[in-house]
Amino acid sequence: MDMNNPIIENIANPHELERMFRKDPEAFKKSFSYAWEQNPDSQVLAVWYERLYFKETANTEKASLFQRDFLLMSILAILAGISTRIILHFVEQQAIAPVNLVFGILPFIAVYFVFNNIPQKNLLYILASLFLLSGFYLNMLPLESKDSILLAYLHLPIFLWVLVGLAFTGNEYGMGSTRLAYLKFNGKFCILYASMAISGMLLTALTMQLFRFIGMDISEFYFKNVVSFGAAALAIVATYLISRNLKLAKNIAPYIAKIFSPLVLVTLLVYLVTVIWVGKNPFLDRDFLISFNGILLCVLAVTIFSITESDTDEKKNISDYINFALIVLALTIDSVALSATVFRLSSYGITPNRLAALGANILIWANLIWIMFSYMRFLQNKTGPSTVQDAVTKYLPVYGLWAAFVTFTFPLIFY
Known part of the structure; x- marks a missing residue:
């Protein structure tokens, strides 16, 4: 034989x-x-x-890991959907504030990250404590429409977003590369979630119409139960798909960044010229100042998204010059907004809104200066693109600390 x-x-x-x-x-x-x-x-x-x-x-080990990961995602998606529906019930009863809905999604995303990248025990305890403390503190605040309370509602999701980032980075929270990966995750998450949400809206419209054909209006039941459940569960599914390195989000994100950056730049330049032409004044017009700050945040978000989606091995190209122009534009907008906020503070006195706007404008202004000078050095071939990305990632904790400060102290200071 x-x-x-x-x-x-x-x-x-x-x-x-x-x-x-x-x-x-x-x-x-x-x-x-x-x-x-x-x-x-x-x-x-x-x-x-x-x-x-x-x-x-x-492959066998990989399949086993895939099955475990899929099971974890399924459990967390169901729990997120149920939690969101329960929270929505109490919101409808006006027993708690609507901002509580973030607790139906963000903690479960954090749990998913923790299970896939188990941190040291002390970091795990910090994460759990901060989430619990935030939920307890939020619901101890009176249900009033006071400015300080509303500011806490606006800043709490930012603070929780930073906590999710801490869960994502795990023990490597101090490394710029892991923070950059978290920012990239957010860009891909938005793209993927929006794509799936559009499909969900089409399914909802079809379902509504099918039931109307038989003389039934299920819209209230469907939106309260199915849509609220699905919106929360979908966030966990999107997190899972991106963590599994879904090619759709991975491949499309850089192209969206390159397409949107020049469009945003042109649109804002036309808008600012129009503003000057019609004589709008953010120093005197409060509503216009608020919209001006909103524009600033949008420009900052687009710029950061574009920077994080660029490859660290890439040489400078036209996209980098567009990003630099966006940064200069954002810095100009922020300087005007900052001046207007200081003017209103000195003229009309201190209020929670003005103080929060002043702090945010100062933080953004400092960050933009750092990014701008880093970009200038990169465009002059003095450094690589990683220096620009470091200017973005290393500043993230500052935003989290400011959000925590506004959330936890403003309702006490201005009660």
Whole structure:
């Protein structure tokens, strides 16, 4: 039998073994099984065994990991949907503030990240404590429409977003590369979630119409139960798909960044010229100042998205000059908004809104200055693009600290 097995015949001839394998891999595998049984101590066959079956073992482990990850995602998606529906019930009863709905989504995304990148115990305790403290504190605030309370509602999601980032980075929270990965995750998440949400809206419209055909209006029930559940669960599904390195979000995000940056730049330039032409004044017009700050945040978001989606190995190109122009534009807008806020503070006195706007404008102004000078050095070939990305990622905790300060102190200071 041994003499009829070509692998055993050529066990001392590696060149012939390789030729046989390349000629007919399936036949080689069949012959190899018998040869391995008869010669389990052969070092040559042991190497071939690893070569033939290592990939299959890896795939088995990968499939097991995939199944565990999928099960975790499914459980968290269901829990997020149920939690959101329960929270929505109490919101409708006006027992709690609508901002509580973020607790139906963000903590579950954080849990998903923690399970996939288990941090040290002290970091885990910090995360859990801060989420619980935030929820307890939020619901201890009176349900009033006071400015300080509304500011806390606006800043709390930002603080929780930073906590989710801490869960994402895990023990590597101090590394710029992991913070950059979190920012990239957010860009891809928005793209993927919006794509799936559009599909969900089409399904909702179809469902509504089908039931109308039989004389039933299920819109109230459907939106309260199915849509609220699905919107929360979809966030966990999108997180899972991006974590599994979904090619759609990975491939489309850089192109969207490159398309949107010039469009935003042109649109804002036209808008600012129009503003000057019609004589709008953010120093005197409060509503216009608010919209001006809103524009600033949009420009900042687009710029950061574009910067984080650029490859650190890329050489400078037209997109970098567009990004630099956007940064200069954002800095100009922020300087005007900052001046207007200082003017209103000195003229009309201190209020929670003005103080919050002043702090945010100062923080954004400092960040934009840092990014602008980093970009200038990059465009002058003095540094690489990673320096620009560092100016974005290293500043993230500052925004989180400011959001925490406004959330937890303003309702007490201005009560």
